[in-house]
Amino acid sequence: MHTIALVGNPNSGKTTLFNALTGSNQHVGNWPGVTVEKKEGKFKWKGNQYNVVDLPGTYSLGAYSEDEVVARDYIIKGNPDLVINVVDATNIERNLYLTTQLIEMGTKVIIALNMMDEAKQKNIDIDIDRLSKKLGAPIIPTIASKNKGLDNLIEESINYFSKDNNSNISFSYGENVDEEIKSIESILANSTLEYPTRWVAIKLLEGDQDIYNQLGKIKESSQIIERISSLGEKAEEYELEIVDRRYAFINNVLKDSVKQPTETAETITDKIDKIITHKYLGLPIFAIIMFAVFQLTFAIGGDIFGGYVATFVEYAGELVVGFLNNIGVSEWLVSFISEGLFGGVATVFEFIPLIMVLYFFLGILEDTGYMARAAYIMDNLMRALGLHGKTFISMIVGFGCNVPGIMATRTLDNKKDRMIALLINPFMSCGARLPIYLVFIAAFFPDHGGIVLFSLYTLGIVVALVLGKIFSKTLFKGESSHFIMELPPYRLPIFKYVIRDMWDKVWDFLYRAGTIIFVVVSLLWILSVLPLGVEPYSQESILGRIGTFLSPIFIPAGFGTWQATVSLFAGIAAKEAVVAILGMVYAGVSEGSQLVSALQNVFTPLTAISFMVMTLLYTPCAAVIGTVKKETNSTKWAIFMAIYPFVIGWIASVLIYQIGSLLGF
Numbered sequence: 001m002h003t004i005a006l007v008g009n010p011n012s013g014k015t016t017l018f019n020a021l022t023g024s025n026q027h028v029g030n031w032p033g034v035t036v037e038k039k040e041g042k043f044k045w046k047g048n049q050y051n052v053v054d055l056p057g058t059y060s061l062g063a064y065s066e067d068e069v070v071a072r073d074y075i076i077k078g079n080p081d082l083v084i085n086v087v088d089a090t091n092i093e094r095n096l097y098l099t100t101q102l103i104e105m106g107t108k109v110i111i112a113l114n115m116m117d118e119a120k121q122k123n124i125d126i127d128i129d130r131l132s133k134k135l136g137a138p139i140i141p142t143i144a145s146k147n148k149g150l151d152n153l154i155e156e157s158i159n160y161f162s163k164d165n166n167s168n169i170s171f172s173y174g175e176n177v178d179e180e181i182k183s184i185e186s187i188l189a190n191s192t193l194e195y196p197t198r199w200v201a202i203k204l205l206e207g208d209q210d211i212y213n214q215l216g217k218i219k220e221s222s223q224i225i226e227r228i229s230s231l232g233e234k235a236e237e238y239e240l241e242i243v244d245r246r247y248a249f250i251n252n253v254l255k256d257s258v259k260q261p262t263e264t265a266e267t268i269t270d271k272i273d274k275i276i277t278h279k280y281l282g283l284p285i286f287a288i289i290m291f292a293v294f295q296l297t298f299a300i301g302g303d304i305f306g307g308y309v310a311t312f313v314e315y316a317g318e319l320v321v322g323f324l325n326n327i328g329v330s331e332w333l334v335s336f337i338s339e340g341l342f343g344g345v346a347t348v349f350e351f352i353p354l355i356m357v358l359y360f361f362l363g364i365l366e367d368t369g370y371m372a373r374a375a376y377i378m379d380n381l382m383r384a385l386g387l388h389g390k391t392f393i394s395m396i397v398g399f400g401c402n403v404p405g406i407m408a409t410r411t412l413d414n415k416k417d418r419m420i421a422l423l424i425n426p427f428m429s430c431g432a433r434l435p436i437y438l439v440f441i442a443a444f445f446p447d448h449g450g451i452v453l454f455s456l457y458t459l460g461i462v463v464a465l466v467l468g469k470i471f472s473k474t475l476f477k478g479e480s481s482h483f484i485m486e487l488p489p490y491r492l493p494i495f496k497y498v499i500r501d502m503w504d505k506v507w508d509f510l511y512r513a514g515t516i517i518f519v520v521v522s523l524l525w526i527l528s529v530l531p532l533g534v535e536p537y538s539q540e541s542i543l544g545r546i547g548t549f550l551s552p553i554f555i556p557a558g559f560g561t562w563q564a565t566v567s568l569f570a571g572i573a574a575k576e577a578v579v580a581i582l583g584m585v586y587a588g589v590s591e592g593s594q595l596v597s598a599l600q601n602v603f604t605p606l607t608a609i610s611f612m613v614m615t616l617l618y619t620p621c622a623a624v625i626g627t628v629k630k631e632t633n634s635t636k637w638a639i640f641m642a643i644y645p646f647v648i649g650w651i652a653s654v655l656i657y658q659i660g661s662l663l664g665f
């Protein structure tokens with residue numbers, strides 16, 4: 001089966017194209033750094049199947065960050081039959097830098113000249129035939145978001161498989177460099193290296209660290225290193241020459257094939273940005289927008305839909321339990337279903353409407369391009385704290401789930417920046433923590449849901465930034481690398497995608513409820529009814545005893561009950577389990593009692609806050625810890641990630657409870 005790889009700058013429309021081709025629904029976002037792993041899919045055309053691979057967006061094929069290495073390794077070692085280079089037509093000059101590198105690699109390239117609608121709007125005039133001749137690659141204009149030009153693109157790609165000419169452009173870096181490349185090539189001629197020799201030679205002259213490391217494997221390595229170090233001062237000169245020649249090539253290509261209006265009028269995007277990214281107004285506007293989102297979430301999700309779902313869940317529970325009692329199922333099974341499943345797992349379901357609404361709004365903010373502005377606004381603050389601007393992008397991704405948030409840190413080029421971004425990500429309040437806040441808000445702050453949620457999310461951000469600053473001063477010293485955030489134009493969100501992303505998150509939530517949370521609740525249910533003979537869910541049960549043993553830890557924080565304790569520890573498996581376990585030990589449909597009223601009896605508004613802050617900050621879930629281990633390749637950091645947030649959460653909740661008590665709350 002033939003394989004096509006999609007390569008292009010961030011935000012050029014690769015994922016949109018990938019989804020349109022394969023009918024899958026990978027996450028599309030109007031900002032850079034959304035896809036950090038390659039995604040594979042298939043499509044059928046005229047009876048044949050083809051593979052498509054969506055690679056992370058990169059500006060170049062150097063080895064500056066992990067996503068660049070992922071992309072170029074795939075192009076070379078994955079042996080795709082064809083590379084479709086997605087080029088943003090409104091930004092040709094910058095996009096072609098990557099294109100020239102693909103041509104250099106000798107890859108078989110077709111260019112999808114995307115965003116033709118926007119280019120037209122901006123009066124950018126492109127002579128496609130001429131451009132194509134100069135680049136030595138076919139160019140197909142497309143509008144991926146409207147499915148335009150895709151048939152052509154596929155047709156042309158398939159024709160291209162059988163042609164054996166790669167780009168027929170020969171690239172010159174000037175006499176001296178060309179000669180040097182040739183002599184390095186001749187040393188490499190019989191080597192076992194998997195890369196094209198010419199490309200390796202160029203990369204070596206560019207000082208590419210990754211390629212240097214790969215050299216270790218071959219016998220010619222010492223000869224090459226000798227050769228390059230003999231260049232002495234000329235090495236730097238050559239490096240600059242290579243980059244210069246690439247730009248010169250691009251300029252030459254663009255010269256008579258692309259006409260851009262010189263005096264670009266101020267676009268709508270520029271006008272909006274003047275206000276939204278304003279030095280002083282930007283941050284307050286960001287805060288107001290987020291606050292409005294939380295308010296709307298409660299107004300729509302809570303008041304309009306929420307009630308129905310809760311009533312439905314309760315009704316369904318009574319119906320099932322009534323039915324089981326009628327047909328005379330054994331008592332323990334009825335108890336498991338009414339308390340374990342409906343008291344626990346189903347309790348979590350009641351919050352789905354709110355979660356849907358919240359993610360709907362966050363999706364719109366992301367797709368319009370606002371979230372990219374949020375990161376831009378935060379950039380100054382981040383830099384003042386010694387953090388890299390891209391950190392905030394991974395933090396916003398973490399609002400959905402910390403696992404992709406941590407993966408998004410791959411776009412950070414240097415190790416120091418990346419480690420800090422990774423370590424502070426779990427303080428971003430993920431979707432799984434929402435049900436906890438929502439149930440406590442329902443119990444204690446029903447009229448102030450928006451402000452409570454807003455405060456919790458903000459607290460998460462503040463704690464993350466403070467710790468980031470501390471880490472950058474202690475654990476990871478060294479310079480932060482420079483970052484210029486590129487702002488995508490504002491775009492109308494494509495509702496299909498917003499809704500699909502929202503469903504993805506809800507589905508993920510349901511899936512976890514049906515798997516991990518189900519397992520956790522089942523196990524803890526068994527512990528809560530054993531040993532036989534004791535009152536189920538009482539302090540004498542095994543679960544009660546474990547909780548009682550551990551609960552003194554939380555006495556200074558005001559919620560040292562065995563129930564709260566076991567729910568927190570269960571939450572380390574998955575955060576939704578906190579509410580599920582509270583539901584199981586406090587409520588259950590058979591008593592007809594509701595978790596909300598049960599909580600009102602054991603918590604106070606102050607201990608509710610202290611508990612919510614603990615759940616915001618303490619140990620992230622097992623999936624996150626696993627991701628940290630995978631991404632850092634270190635058990636040490638995984639253990640650190642399990643412990644230090646617990647300590648931070650504990651200190652914060654103790655402070656809240658102790659100070660609050662002193663003040664008489």
Ligand code: GDP
Nearest residue numbers: 011012013014015016028029030115143144145
């Ligand atoms: P990627 O980073 O390259 O994967 O880019 P995405 O596929 O995530 O797209 C970035 C943004 O551009 C999204 O908001 C898309 O909806 C939008 N987009 C993609 N293709 C087009 C296009 O041809 N025209 C316009 N106007 N927008 C597009």
Ligand code: MG
Nearest residue numbers: 014015034035
């Ligand atoms: Mg993408």
